[in-house]
Amino acid sequence: MAASPPDLLLVLGKFPRRPLAQYPTPLEALPNLSKELGRELYIKRDDEIGPGSGGNKTRKLEYLLADALQRRARKVVTFGGLQSNHARITAAAARQVGLEPHLFFFTPRPSILTGNLLLNEVLGAQMHFIPFGGGGDGSMTLESTIRLVRMVSLARVGPHYFIPVGGHSWLGCLGYVAAAAEIDTQAKEMGIENGYLVVAAGSGGTLAGLMAGLKLVGSSLHLIGIDVGRLWKNFPNSIACLASEICTRLGYHHQFTPQDVPLIEREYVGPGYAVISQACQNAVERLARREGVLLDPVYTGKAFAGLLDLLDRGKFGQSEPVIFLHTGGTPALFAE
16 A cells, blocks of 8 residues: 655645745754764754744645635634644744634633744734633543634634644645655655654644655654643544545545554643643753754643653664654743
C-alpha cells in the first residue's frame, strides 16, 4: 500500500491549496543537546513558516483557506484556547487572503490582552469571548464541541467559512500528510532510519495527518504524540477516525483504531491546559540555553519536557535518533 513521497504529493496536488509558506522547512541537528544527552537529536522547524509570527497550522490553512475562497466566503471563523496559536495564525492568514477573521474563546475576556491575544487585536480580528463554562476539560468529545461551536458561531456571525479548532478536519490535515512525506524524505537524506518523531497533541489534527502520511509512504519513523491538555473525551478515537478519513479521501483505504494512535495522554499535561508546569519551564529554558531555540509554554514546552523525560527513562530504545517537530507558538511566552 505504500506510496513514494513524490507519488503521494501528486495525489495531494489534486486538492486546491493557497500557498502561505516556502517548503521544505529545515530539519536541523541539535548538536549541543545531543552531546549532553548522548543521543542524536533533531528539530523540524515548522515554527518558522506562515504569517503573523508563523507556526504549524499554516500547512492546514493552505488547504482550508483555498476551500473558503472557492466557496466565495467573506468571513472565516475558528476557535481555541486563550493563547491559541491556531486562532492567531488563522487571523493573519485570513487577512493575507482578504477574509474577515472571527475568533471564538469560551471564557471571559481578559482585562489585559497579552501574547497571541494581543497579536489578534493588532490583526483586527473580531474576538468573541463567551463564558460558556463547559468543555475543554475532557467532559466532551472533540466532535460534539465542534458541532456546538459551529451553531453558536452561525448565530453570532452569520454566514461564514467555519474552521474547527486546530484545523481538525480531513481537508486541513492534508497539510500534515504532505509534511510527513517531507520529513521522511529529509530523514532519509540525513541518514536517519528507525528514528522517533515527537509532536505536541492539542486538537490532534497534526498527529492524525502525520499518522496517515507516514503510513502511506511506509516510513521507518516511529511517531509519538504528547497530549498537552487533557481536553477531550475519547481523544484517541477522534484521532483514529480522522486519520482513517484522510486515507479514504486520498484513495487509500486504511482504517486506524484508537489502539493505533501513538498518543501519550495526560502524563505531561501538568496542572492543566495552558497552565505552565515546572517540567515545561525547565524544558523551555534548557533548549533555549543549549541551542538558542525558543519553545512556548502551552504546546511545545510540554511536549519537549515529555521528550526529555522519555529519553531519561529509556523509552526511545538504545541509540535511535529523535526528531522534535517544533510547531511554533513563541508569542505565548509573552503571556507568562
